[in-house]
Amino acid sequence: MPKRIKKKKIKKHDLKEDRFLKGIEELIVFYKRHQNLILGIIAGIILVAGGLSFYSLSKKKKELEAQKVLVSLELQIGAGRTKDIIPYIKQFIEQYWGTSAAVNGVLLLGDVYFNLQRYDDARKEFEKILKLTKNPLLRANAHEGIAQCMEEAGDYGGAIAEYKKAYELYPVPDMRMNALFQIARLHEERGSFQDAEETYRKIIRETESPYWKEKAQQRLSILSGLRQAAGG
DSSP states (O other): OOOOOOOOOOHHHHHHHHHHHHHHHHHHHHHHTHHHHHHHHHHHHHHHHHHHHHHHHEEEEEEEEHHHHHHHHHHHHHHHHHHHHHHHHHHHHTTTTSSHHHHHHHHHHHHHHHHHOOOHHHHHHHHHHHHHOOHHHHHHHHHHHHHHHHHHHTTOOOOHHHHHHHHHHHHHHHHHHHHHHHHHHHHHTOOOOHHHHHHHHHHHHHHHHHHHHHHHHHHHHHHHHHHTTTEE
């Protein structure tokens, strides 16, 4: 009598194994069919990542280079080359546009125009800063530059308003106190002595600097003396 062959019972884990192997086979088939596309996508990802890295390094290099050129321009201005330097500053701004140094270059150009008494040109450059950056220090400098131009034009009210904006933006205490002092000075120029006194008192309240406290107190003493002399 022939020996009976015992049937093997198929278990659940065997079925899972088969499905897994089948999935692997399908992936291999899919890869073979779309090999060029897959390799192209991978190569593209690598190129983009490499490109971004290169762009980041190039941008950093350009920024450092721009900072060096800006310092060189500032040194030349310090040496007295004010009139001759304007074309070079403009060229610098154009060449390094997109860097933070170029924005500083716009501010520098405004300062040069102001020193040459070209107040309208200076104001245009300072106003550009407000459109180019959100940096509080640069914006405060721009507002102060606009204030100085307005003062030269005799618009003391407008200058006071710009100095107030500078005061609110300046992150450095000494710069904030200087802006307040200019506001008080302009109030004096307008004959608004009460407003001037209030501003000087504000300086004394807000500052911890002996220098600004003393300057403000001196002006208060002078204004008090003038009032007494006038019989007020």
